[in-house]
Amino acid sequence: MNETAQAIMDAAEARIRSGGYMGFSFRDLAADVGVKSASVHYHFPTKELLAAAVARRYRERFLAEVDRDIAAGGDLVAAWKAGFLRAIDSDGGMCLCGVLGAAAGILPHVVRSEAREFFEAGLAQMRANGLSSVRALQVLAVLEGAILIAVALNSPAAFEDATGVLDATPG
Amino acid sequence: MNETAQAIMDAAEARIRSGGYMGFSFRDLAADVGVKSASVHYHFPTKELLAAAVARRYRERFLAEVDRDIAAGGDLVAAWKAGFLRAIDSDGGMCLCGVLGAAAGILPHVVRSEAREFFEAGLAQMRANGLSSVRALQVLAVLEGAILIAVALNSPAAFEDATGVLDATPG
DNA sequence: GTCTATAATTTGATAGAC
């Protein structure tokens, strides 16, 4: 995994978060990175393998950051919220696995599996840290719904208001 | 607006809910309805005008159903939840304006405006029925997040669990 | 590793017959 491959994944991540799996092309990424589309295919043979790799990297990085926050003594829910806030603060885009999951109906199986795994691993991580199954679902739903509305309304402040439900109901 | 035009809108609605704005083509819809793609263009000159019309019809129908439930003495939040449950029960697909809003970054302006209006009009309707601005955002976020997770995990039961946060925090 | 060139398919959209 060299510099170009990582730049391609970065570009793909930004474009998927903005427009979903069908919202970008190899030529878009090539232009973003400054190469030709054939070079993108050299690093990632097919579009679905690229998207699956991006979704996997996103999940691993996200969960690692949350784990690090918790290990440093942070609150579980606050750590998850911080993960979503990083997305909003960076470019106002959606959670990568949230956009993918919302349009799961047309995703190639590899991509759909990776997106689904973000949610399953996330729920498992919350349960491992003491949350009930139901409470974990509630936390994840509030965070995904809050960022979706912030994106749809183009209002980062809406995320803060919407996630307030979690403060009122410690679980 | 004749039978064919309505059948086209029905097909477009189902396909957008499943795969978003970029997840369908005029030829897909033509095959669904049993005509040729040129006939789809006769009823809806461009893709963005078709999607905008579908989003607008979705919003008007959705809000009308919620209003009817409330007029019949139903609880506001329960009426909203019932609207989302109809989507899940019919085909397990996402909220139409939820998928569109999640990938708002690549939507044509007309479509993006119609999707955004679903959220703004929805929030306004909740406020008109006594909810605070913040509480309205919370209700909408929980519902969109809960259906997104139910779709991503292909688990309708997850919707019921996730929306439980709303019961614990009457606002 | 990156390029040029290109194949094969799909896309949104239009012209014109019926």
Place this chain on the structure above:
DNA sequence: GTCTATCAAATTATAGAC
């Protein structure tokens, strides 16, 4: 209103030179 036929552009992907 629906069709056939078609266009121009874009898409994923591959072959082969450098």
